[in-house]
Amino acid sequence: MISMKTRKQARRPASPRRGRKRGTLALIGGLFITSALLRAGEEGIQFMALAAEGAASEEGGMTAHEENADPNGKAGALLEALRERESRLDKRERDLLIRMQALRVAETQIDERMTALADAEQQLRETLALAQSAAENDLKQLTDVYAQMKPRQAAALFEQMDPEFAAGFLGRMPPQSAAAIMAGLSPDAAYRVSVMLAGRNADVPKPADPPEPAPEP
Structure with missing residues (x-):
C-alpha cells in the first residue's frame, strides 16, 4: 500500500508554482544573456570604430607629415634632376679639359715644327747664298781666264x-x-x-x- 502511494505521488505532475518559478528564472537568465550579448556587441562595435578612427588618424597624420615634407611631391624628382645635371656638367668639364690639353699638345707640336721649318729655311738661304757666291766666283774666275x-x-x-x-x-x-x-x-x-x-x-x-x-x- 505504501509503495502504491509512493508510485502515485511520483507520477503526479509538478505543481504550477514550481513551473512558474522555473520559467521566471529562465526568462531572467535569457534577459541577462541577451543583455550581455548586446553589451559585448556594442563594445565590439565601439572597439572597431575606435580602431578604424585610430588607423584613419594615423594615416591622416602620415599624409599630413608627407605633405608637409613634400607639398608638391616633386622634391625627390627635382633633386634627382639636379644630380643628373651636375653629372652632365662634370662630364662636359672633363671633356673640355681633355680637349684643351690636346689643343695645347697640338699647339706645342706646331710651334716646334714652325721653329724647325724656320731653321731649315734659314739654312737653305745660307746654302743658296753660298752656292750663288761660289757660282759667281767661278764665273768671275772663268771670265778672267777667257779675257787673259x-x-x-x-x-x-x-x-x-x-x-x-x-x-x-x-x-x-x-x-x-x-x-x-x-x-x-x-x-x-x-x-x-x-x-x-x-x-x-x-x-x-x-x-x-x-x-x-x-x-x-
Whole structure:
C-alpha cells in the first residue's frame, strides 16, 4: 500500500508554482544573456570604430607629415634632376679639359715644327747664298781666264759656245777684251752673240733726250 502511494505521488505532475518559478528564472537568465550579448556587441562595435578612427588618424597624420615634407611631391624628382645635371656638367668639364690639353699638345707640336721649318729655311738661304757666291766666283774666275787668253784662241772657243752663254761671258769682260774676241768670231756667230747682248740690255732705261733750246725772240 505504501509503495502504491509512493508510485502515485511520483507520477503526479509538478505543481504550477514550481513551473512558474522555473520559467521566471529562465526568462531572467535569457534577459541577462541577451543583455550581455548586446553589451559585448556594442563594445565590439565601439572597439572597431575606435580602431578604424585610430588607423584613419594615423594615416591622416602620415599624409599630413608627407605633405608637409613634400607639398608638391616633386622634391625627390627635382633633386634627382639636379644630380643628373651636375653629372652632365662634370662630364662636359672633363671633356673640355681633355680637349684643351690636346689643343695645347697640338699647339706645342706646331710651334716646334714652325721653329724647325724656320731653321731649315734659314739654312737653305745660307746654302743658296753660298752656292750663288761660289757660282759667281767661278764665273768671275772663268771670265778672267777667257779675257787673259789670246783673242784668236778665245774666239775659237766662243765660236762653239751657245750664243746666250757666250754673250754672258762677253758681258762680264772688259770692253777691250770682249771686242778682241768678237773680232775673231765668224760673221754669223758674231751676229748671234750681238743679238743676245742687245736683248740683255734692251730693258735698261735709256737716258732722256736733252730739252730743245727755246727759240730766240
